[in-house]
Amino acid sequence: MPVKSRKQALRRSRIDRLRCSFSQLRADAILVSNLPNIQYLCGFSGSAGLLLVESSQSTLFTDSRYTFQAREEVTEARVAIATHGLITAVGAALKARQAQKRVAYSTAHVTVAQKAALAAAAGSRIRWVGDIDTVQKQRAVKDAEEIAVMRDAAILISQVFEKTLPKIRPGISELDLAVEIEYTMKKLGASGPSFETIVAAGPHSAWAHARPSSKRLKGGDLVVLDQGAILRAYCSDMTRTVFVGNAPKRVQKLYRAVLEAQEAAKYAIHPGAMAGDVDAAARGVLKGYRFDQYFTHSTGHGLGLEVHEMPRIGRGENTTLQEGMVVTVEPGVYLEGLGGIRIEDDVVVTAKGALDLTTAPRDFLEL
Numbered sequence: 001m002p003v004k005s006r007k008q009a010l011r012r013s014r015i016d017r018l019r020c021s022f023s024q025l026r027a028d029a030i031l032v033s034n035l036p037n038i039q040y041l042c043g044f045s046g047s048a049g050l051l052l053v054e055s056s057q058s059t060l061f062t063d064s065r066y067t068f069q070a071r072e073e074v075t076e077a078r079v080a081i082a083t084h085g086l087i088t089a090v091g092a093a094l095k096a097r098q099a100q101k102r103v104a105y106s107t108a109h110v111t112v113a114q115k116a117a118l119a120a121a122a123g124s125r126i127r128w129v130g131d132i133d134t135v136q137k138q139r140a141v142k143d144a145e146e147i148a149v150m151r152d153a154a155i156l157i158s159q160v161f162e163k164t165l166p167k168i169r170p171g172i173s174e175l176d177l178a179v180e181i182e183y184t185m186k187k188l189g190a191s192g193p194s195f196e197t198i199v200a201a202g203p204h205s206a207w208a209h210a211r212p213s214s215k216r217l218k219g220g221d222l223v224v225l226d227q228g229a230i231l232r233a234y235c236s237d238m239t240r241t242v243f244v245g246n247a248p249k250r251v252q253k254l255y256r257a258v259l260e261a262q263e264a265a266k267y268a269i270h271p272g273a274m275a276g277d278v279d280a281a282a283r284g285v286l287k288g289y290r291f292d293q294y295f296t297h298s299t300g301h302g303l304g305l306e307v308h309e310m311p312r313i314g315r316g317e318n319t320t321l322q323e324g325m326v327v328t329v330e331p332g333v334y335l336e337g338l339g340g341i342r343i344e345d346d347v348v349v350t351a352k353g354a355l356d357l358t359t360a361p362r363d364f365l366e367l
Contacts, residue, residue, distance in 0.1 A: 014041050015058055015076050017138060022055065027104035027129045029054040031090065031118075034109040036305040037135040039233065042077045044070055050086045051077060052093065052103075061089045087114065091121020104129040133310065140302055140310040141324040146234065147348055150303070150326055153190075153231035154346045154357035157238050160184045160227060161360045168242060168367050170219055174199040174212035177225070185229040194228030194235035194307040205241075205339035208297055208332065219245040222339035228307055235307045237328050238358045239344035242365040251341075254291065254333055255364045258341045261285040261331040262362075265299050265313075266347060269327070269354035275317035282331040283315075294333040302327055303346055325349045326357070 018030060018041065032038050032051040039045050042058065046066040052059045058077035062070050063086070070079045082089035094101065103122075105115070107130045119128060142150065163184050167177060178197040185193065200210035202221040210224070217223060221244045228237040241258075243251060261282040268281035279299040286292040298314030303326045311319035313327055321327075327349070332342030343362055347354040 014138070015053055018053055018135065019055060021134050021138075022104075025104045025129055025131055025134065026102060027131075028099075028101045030104045030131070030134070032135060033106055033114075034135070037106075037109075037139070040135065040139050040305055043073045043075050045073060045233065046070065048086065050090050052090060053077075059093065061086045061093075087117045088121050091118060091123070094122040094126050097125075100125045100127070102127045102129050104131040104134070106131055106133075106135075108132060136310050139304055141322050142304065142326055142348070143324070146304065147324070147326065149232045149234045150236070150346065150348070151357050153229055153234050153236035154238070155359055156185065156188050156190055156231055157227055157229045157236040158358050158360035159188060160229065161225065161238065161240055164225070165242075165365070165367070168217065168223060168225075168244070170217055170244060173214050173216045174201055174204070175214055177217075178212040181225070181227050185227070188229075190229035190231050191233075192230050194230050194237055197228075198224065198226035198239075200224045200340070201244075202339055203337055205341075206334040206336055208334055208340065208342070217244055221245075222251065222341060224340050224342055226342065226344065233305055235303055235305070236346055236358070237303055237307055237344065238346065238360060239330055239332075239342045240360060240362075240365075241341045241343065242367055244367055247364070247366050251338075252364065253289070254335075254341050257286055257289040257291050258331055258333055258343050259362060259364075261295075262329055262343050262345070265329045265331065266345075266354040266356075269321060269329075269347065269349055271321060271323045271349060271351060273321045275311045275313045275319040275321060276315060278313050278321070278329075279315055279317065282329075286331065286333065291333050294335055295331060296334055297330075297332065300328040300330050300344075321349050323349055323351055329354070 030053045038051045049062045060077045177199045199212040201223045205224040226239040264285045265282040268278045282299045300313035302309035330344030334340040346357040
């Protein structure tokens with residue numbers, strides 16, 4: 001099957017699966033406003049769009065800046081170029097329908113003001129039905145084509161880390177390392193970083209989401225490197241922690257505990273497992289080491305077109321993992337005055353359990 005035909009079949013199946021949710025939502029149509037959701041459903045990657053999915057047709061509304069781009073990217077939806085604003089165009093299209101319609105919309109991505117404007121533009125024949133996360137739930141389970149791209153993205157960021165290792169030395173700044181990481185990922189084919197690259201050294205590494213600074217690395221520093229690349233629209237996300245010099249036994253013990261926690265969490269991943277149980281597996285190991293009080297964030301999150309997607313792998317989360325979900329597994333410990341240790345991989349949920357997509361070594365590296 002030609003590439004274009006394969007893409008059309010893929011998009012059609014995604015939109016058709018979305019239509020299957022109409023009855024549950026008690027709606028006749030869904031207005032999709034979140035841009036990653038729009039890209040997932042019809043391929044459009046522009047910065048302005050609304051996608052109206054009805055039972056027998058789909059329409060992407062965008063503006064004249066994207067006339068040619070939409071023509072090339074969009075599959076399984078007609079393209080309507082709005083001349084007086086997207087909300088006005090959607091409202092006019094709905095008002096022109098003969099039958100009264102119930103239209104679902106995302107309460108998470110449409111503001112109160114936008115909802116009022118939609119209602120005014122569409123008229124009283126349209127009933128609006130609030131929806132929270134129907135498309136996000138669908139996106140959480142990746143198809144074979146998505147997993148193949150995400151595997152490539154994970155391999156790419158693993159290669160970036162390995163190419164960066166020789167540059168991690170006393171005297172180089174956190175900012176310089178972050179620049180090297182982002183430069184290397186683009187040289188290897190990424191369109192850019194999935195998020196602002198984190199490089200944090202010494203006590204600064206105890207900040208779980210530290211921003212790189214002009215601080216220069218020195219002997220005795222723990223260095224946390226959290227990096228992710230976007231490849232063909234999909235994100236990777238990987239963290240490694242290294243030590244500059246010879247690590248004391250306490251640091252070695254901390255690293256061993258985090259690595260064992262990550263392994264336990266991966267072992268707990270399988271179709272039917274609860275996300276909260278995966279988190280509990282990691283925390284149980286750290287508790288055995290008496291380090292659990294230093295683990296200050298969730299064990300992981302979903303990954304895809306966005307760097308944070310469903311499901312969340314955290315305390316008490318009752319989402320059931322399904323085959324095809326791609327999640328991060330990233331336990332960590334953070335001690336004020338000493339620094340932090342985090343080890344993060346991207347894994348796909350398979351029938352046999354968690355399969356690593358990232359390939360960089362997890363051994364404790366003393367540089």
